[in-house]
Amino acid sequence: MNETQDLYIVKRPTGHCEIVPSKQVGDDNPEIIEQWGPFTSEEEAIARRIGLIRAGKCQPQ
Numbered sequence: 001m002n003e004t005q006d007l008y009i010v011k012r013p014t015g016h017c018e019i020v021p022s023k024q025v026g027d028d029n030p031e032i033i034e035q036w037g038p039f040t041s042e043e044e045a046i047a048r049r050i051g052l053i054r055a056g057k058c059q060p061q
Helices: 042-054
Strands: 007-011 017-021 034-039
Touching: 007 042, 017 042, 034 042
Parallel strands: none
Antiparallel strands: 007 017, 007 034
16 A cells, blocks of 8 residues: 555544544544544554543543
């Protein structure tokens, strides 16, 4: 995979947050309650997701 793709953290109706590629994020997706990003690396997205869990914005899986 040579091309880099931005990553987003999305909150699902269950309260869990997932890291997904930008192509899965859209304005018309009812499965996304809240979103954060874009992040350019997986490490950055993971660190931010941990912060969101600690802040009580997301439930751990």
